[in-house]
Amino acid sequence: MRLAMIGRLFPRNETLEVVATRVHFAASPESVWQGMLFYEEVPCRPAPLLRMFLPVPVRTRGEKTRAGSLIECTYEGGYLEKRITAVEDARSVRFDVLVQRLGVEDSISMDGGSYEICAVSGGADVVLSTRYRGHLRPRWLWRPLERFLAHGLHRHILDGMRSTVEAVAPGSELPAFSAKG
Secondary structure (H helix, E strand, C coil), rough: HHHHHCCCCCCCCCCCCCEEEEECCCHHHHHHHHHHCCCCCCCCCHHHHHHHHHHCEEEECCCCCCCCCCCEEEEEEEEEEEEEEECCCCEEEEEEEEEECCCCCEEEEEEEEEEEEEEEECCCEEEEEEEEEEEEHHHHHHHHHHHHHHHHHHHHHHHHHHHHHHCCCCCCCCCCCCEEE
């Protein structure tokens, strides 16, 4: 990737960035929990913009709802390893990225993320968060693109979850998206 060549020109950035996207589902927290997906599990292809900047996911292996589990994520030309660090059934999953070999490490390093599910009137809210370190400089130039891509990644995942939840509970409303961070 050409961006990786640019990233090699600068020292590693140690500043942790967090991007969060909130969605409302017209379904119970338990239904949303059952439909929770990682990026590598979303059945439809990512949008062209995501495919242009991010490796294409192939599959995932491991138990994402058990603390301590190791999740192996395979991509076209690379892989990630995640460790589930905390689980509260039908409420939250947190994970750390232990290994990243995706070919984008000189541009961006993934640190981890979380899914937070909260019961609200009319359903459940989900907040999907990603923690990362961007290495491209100047940061003021690259940070907006990184955030835009992270929210796009979140929307892709949450749309996949919506499809899964709606397949179980037909007639559910489409979630409304909002971006934070």
